Amino acid sequence: MTVEVVALDPHRAGPADLAEYVRIRRTSADPADGALDHDSVVTRMRNPFPGLGDAGYRLVRVGGEAVGLVYLRYPEDENRHLVLAEVVVQPDRRRRGIGTAALRALLPELRACGRRVIEGWLVVEDSAGDRWAKSLGFRTVRSVTRMGLDFACADRSRWDVAPPAGYRLERWVGAAPERLLASYAEARSAIHDAPTGQTEFRQPDWTPERVRAAEEEDRAKGVEQRVVVALRGDTVVGLTEVVRVPHRRDEYYQGDTAVLAAHRGRRIGLWLKGAMARWLVAERPEPTRVTTATGSDNEHMIRVNRELGFHVVNTQLVIAHDVEALSR
Ligand SMILES: CC(C)(COP(=O)(O)OP(=O)(O)OC[C@H]1O[C@@H](n2cnc3c(N)ncnc32)[C@H](O)[C@@H]1OP(=O)(O)O)[C@@H](O)C(=O)NCCC(=O)NCCS
Incomplete structure (x- = not known):
C-alpha cells in the first residue's frame, strides 16, 4: 500500500480535489459544529481561523484515491516550535495504517521547518482519534470544556x-x-x-x-x-x-x-x-x-x-x- 500525502492549495485547487477534501472533512464533522456544506468548508479553508499562523491542507491518497486529509497550522512568534495538526481518515478505510503513514510522511518537513512539537486540538475523549493518538505515544496535555x-x-x-x-x-x-x-x-x-x-x-x-x-x-x-x-x-x-x-x-x-x-x-x-x-x-x-x-x-x-x-x-x-x- 502506498500512501501519498499531497498538498492542496485552497485558492488554486481544482473543483474535484476540493470536493474530495470536503467529502472527507464531512465524515468526521463534529455535530456541535452544525452542517458543513461545500461552500462553508471551502470558505473556511481560504480564511483559516485567525491567530494560529499559516494553514496547510493535504489530501491523503491510496492508489490514487483520496481517503484522508491533514489540516495543519503553523503558529508564529512564541509558538514557532509548534505545529497543530488534525489527521482524518474516512471511516471505511480506518485501521489499515493510513493515518499513521500520513502522519509519518509529514515528519521530515516538520523537522525541516523547526517544528519540534506536534499538538492535536479538540480531540474527543475516547474517540478513534484519541485511541489512535495514544497508540502512537501522544500525551494528553489539556482538557477543554466546550x-x-x-x-x-x-x-x-x-x-x-x-x-x-x-x-x-x-x-x-x-x-x-x-x-x-x-x-x-x-x-x-x-x-x-x-x-x-x-x-x-x-x-x-x-x-x-x-x-x-x-x-x-x-x-x-x-x-x-x-x-x-x-x-x-x-x-x-x-x-x-x-x-x-x-x-x-x-x-x-x-x-x-x-x-x-x-x-x-x-x-x-x-x-x-x-x-x-x-x-x-x-x-x-x-x-x-x-x-x-x-x-x-x-x-x-x-x-x-x-x-x-x-x-x-x-x-x-x-x-x-x-x-x-x-x-x-
Ligand atoms: C484517528 C484516525 C485518523 C486514525 O486513522 P487510521 O488510518 O484508522 O489509523 P491507523 O490505522 O494508522 O491506526 C494505527 C493504530 O492506532 C490505534 N487505533 C486507531 N484507531 C483506533 C480505534 N478506533 N480504537 C483503538 N485503537 C485505534 C491502533 O493501535 C491502530 O493499530 P491496529 O489497527 O493495528 O490496532 C481516524 O480514526 C480518524 O479519521 N478519526 C477522526 C478524526 C480524528 O479524531 N483525528 C485525530 C485527531 S488529530
Missing part, C-alpha cells in the same frame, strides 16, 4: 448584571480606539493567568503593535471582532472579545475574557460577558449562538459562563508529541 449559549432559549434576564461601582463599559467593532490601545494591550496580557495545562501553546505577549496586527489579520480574513472593555478612569482593566468568521455568519466564537488581577472578584467578567450577549442579540439579523472552549480546570470562567446560561456541549482533549520522538 460550551454554547443559544439565544433562542436563553434567559436573557441573566445578562443584566449590576455594574460594579467605579467602573464603566466601552465597546467597539474591529479597531480599539487609539486612546485605549496601550491599556487594552496590557489588560489582554491578563489572559496569561488562565490555566492552560501542559500545552506548549503560549498566548501572545500583547503589545499595541500586536493588537493592531491581529486586528489587521481579522480584517484581511473577513473576520468581525467585537470587544467590550471595563474601564477604571480611562484605563482598560478587563475585556471580553468575540469573533464571527465568514463561513458561519449566525454564530460568534468567544475569544479572550480577561480581568487584571487587581480588579478580580467584583463580577467584572460576568458584567462584561452579559453586556456582550445583550449587544449581540440587538444585532439584525440576530445571531443564533455564542460558543466557547475553556480549560476544564478554569472553574471561574466556567462558573461565569453557567451563570449567563451557557450549557456544556462536550469535553475535548489537547494531545501532544515530540516530532523527533515520533520520527524514530
Whole structure:
C-alpha cells in the first residue's frame, strides 16, 4: 500500500480535489459544529481561523484515491516550535495504517521547518482519534470544556448584571480606539493567568503593535471582532472579545475574557460577558449562538459562563508529541 500525502492549495485547487477534501472533512464533522456544506468548508479553508499562523491542507491518497486529509497550522512568534495538526481518515478505510503513514510522511518537513512539537486540538475523549493518538505515544496535555449559549432559549434576564461601582463599559467593532490601545494591550496580557495545562501553546505577549496586527489579520480574513472593555478612569482593566468568521455568519466564537488581577472578584467578567450577549442579540439579523472552549480546570470562567446560561456541549482533549520522538 502506498500512501501519498499531497498538498492542496485552497485558492488554486481544482473543483474535484476540493470536493474530495470536503467529502472527507464531512465524515468526521463534529455535530456541535452544525452542517458543513461545500461552500462553508471551502470558505473556511481560504480564511483559516485567525491567530494560529499559516494553514496547510493535504489530501491523503491510496492508489490514487483520496481517503484522508491533514489540516495543519503553523503558529508564529512564541509558538514557532509548534505545529497543530488534525489527521482524518474516512471511516471505511480506518485501521489499515493510513493515518499513521500520513502522519509519518509529514515528519521530515516538520523537522525541516523547526517544528519540534506536534499538538492535536479538540480531540474527543475516547474517540478513534484519541485511541489512535495514544497508540502512537501522544500525551494528553489539556482538557477543554466546550460550551454554547443559544439565544433562542436563553434567559436573557441573566445578562443584566449590576455594574460594579467605579467602573464603566466601552465597546467597539474591529479597531480599539487609539486612546485605549496601550491599556487594552496590557489588560489582554491578563489572559496569561488562565490555566492552560501542559500545552506548549503560549498566548501572545500583547503589545499595541500586536493588537493592531491581529486586528489587521481579522480584517484581511473577513473576520468581525467585537470587544467590550471595563474601564477604571480611562484605563482598560478587563475585556471580553468575540469573533464571527465568514463561513458561519449566525454564530460568534468567544475569544479572550480577561480581568487584571487587581480588579478580580467584583463580577467584572460576568458584567462584561452579559453586556456582550445583550449587544449581540440587538444585532439584525440576530445571531443564533455564542460558543466557547475553556480549560476544564478554569472553574471561574466556567462558573461565569453557567451563570449567563451557557450549557456544556462536550469535553475535548489537547494531545501532544515530540516530532523527533515520533520520527524514530
Ligand atoms: C484517528 C484516525 C485518523 C486514525 O486513522 P487510521 O488510518 O484508522 O489509523 P491507523 O490505522 O494508522 O491506526 C494505527 C493504530 O492506532 C490505534 N487505533 C486507531 N484507531 C483506533 C480505534 N478506533 N480504537 C483503538 N485503537 C485505534 C491502533 O493501535 C491502530 O493499530 P491496529 O489497527 O493495528 O490496532 C481516524 O480514526 C480518524 O479519521 N478519526 C477522526 C478524526 C480524528 O479524531 N483525528 C485525530 C485527531 S488529530
